[in-house]
Amino acid sequence: MELIIGGAFQGKTEYAKENFGIGNEDIFVCNKDFAPELDKKCIAHIERFSFWCVEHGIEPAEYFFEHAKNIGDMIIISDDISCGVVPIDKTERAWREANGRLLIKLSKEAEHVTRIFCGLSQRLK
């Protein structure tokens, strides 16, 4: 599994496309209003999936490892939402923490963890 993280708009999806030979058809872009389809090779904006989970009282990490197929071959992309002020809104607060727990689990499983900054990559693992 490849885990790609970084701030918003930094070029994470472009990095995945360039380095892992995937196209738009291989990517599922998560949405905070719907359950995700975890059967695609690449899952983008997994932080939005975490938000959907929190709103439905689900722990994202549990849901993910229960529902995702072929985890070993997946490319997971998340916005880094960990560095701002603690959100005032309770759901947003829970979201930030739940996404952090998910990323820690994913990064343990991942073969590589890559951080994208200004379109450039840095290998964290």
Add this chain to the structure above:
Amino acid sequence: MRIYISGGAKNGKSMFAQEIAKKLSSEGHLWYLATMEPHDDEDLARIARHRDERAGWGFRTAEWGRNIALHCEEIDCKGTYLVDSVTALLSNEMFSGMSGEINKNAADKTAEELLAFSEKAENVVFVSDNIFCDAAFYDEWTDSYREGLAKVDRTIAEKCDVVAEFSCGQIIFYKGAELI
């Protein structure tokens, strides 16, 4: 040499940028590109504080808060410029309209003008801000600005010799570590 520095607030970006600009300027003049357009007393006080901090460093000041391309003829080709910050420049360009509208072309314009400028000057050190890592849903204005800044960052960083991020006063290189 072109250097791009970004990172969170109060992590040591500006001080490092100032030092590296000073070092690079041994052959020519050292310039500070002042990007802040003061709107009130608080801004004026901040500008005065920044001026004090730079005193004694040997900076000449160019007050180009926007429309960098208009200053094309004034560029000191042997000079070393410190651009602090890209963030302020984009904000001036994006929110300058009288009608309260966002200038949607601002990110492309800023990136293009800064690149052209950096090709003419001997050395340029850019300072930007990492405003991309928080858990919040923003209004359309703010999100357009974040997306725009990321676009400027990425366009210029691609052409820079050195790209680095600052965290707790520590430097993290994304390219060009060997050049510093």
